[in-house]
Amino acid sequence: MDQSDVGDDLANILLTEEQLRERLSELASRIDADYAGKDLLLVGVLKGAIMVMADLARHLHSSVTMDWMAVSSYGSGTKSSGVVRILKDLDSDLTGRHVLIVEDIIDSGLTLSWLVSNLRSRGPASVEVAAMLRKPDAAKVDVDVRYVGFEIPNEFVVGYGLDYDEKYRNLPFVATLAPHVYGG
């Protein structure tokens, strides 16, 4: 899927396919070096992280294992309430494992903050975070993120795993949506 397939739905392309690929390659080199000789478990957060997980894993030279969680915020009616429930838990036991959470985007940081403490309570050797995108201006809580792809403005973005109403996840780049799509 490409820009020509979505008519005038997009406003701007923020990050091209090539920019994403180059940055992931840099992050993968750092991760390979930081975890050399260690057994690493990548934990992808569904659904947004599917693209970054697939591409990051393929850039790594280390042999890693992969597992997935699906979580959802609820309670206040807003997505970033910070009250999170697990829709799909990990299949893996984290005891003694080095865990790297792989996220597509950190917005308020509330989901991730909850996730880090939840996984840390399971007895792992370490828990760190890799996120392709971070919106510093939207942060409501400070989360220590070891690997960040790009810091982006506080705008609604789609593509590369990110959706609007479950659409646009399979665009290969990150773009802002045209206001007419979301009634803006």
Ligand code: PRP
């Ligand atoms: C997105 C993203 C993060 C979370 C970030 O997931 O993948 O998990 O929101 O928001 P926060 O920093 O404000 O907590 P979303 O709930 O949209 O689900 P999805 O990955 O299935 O699209």
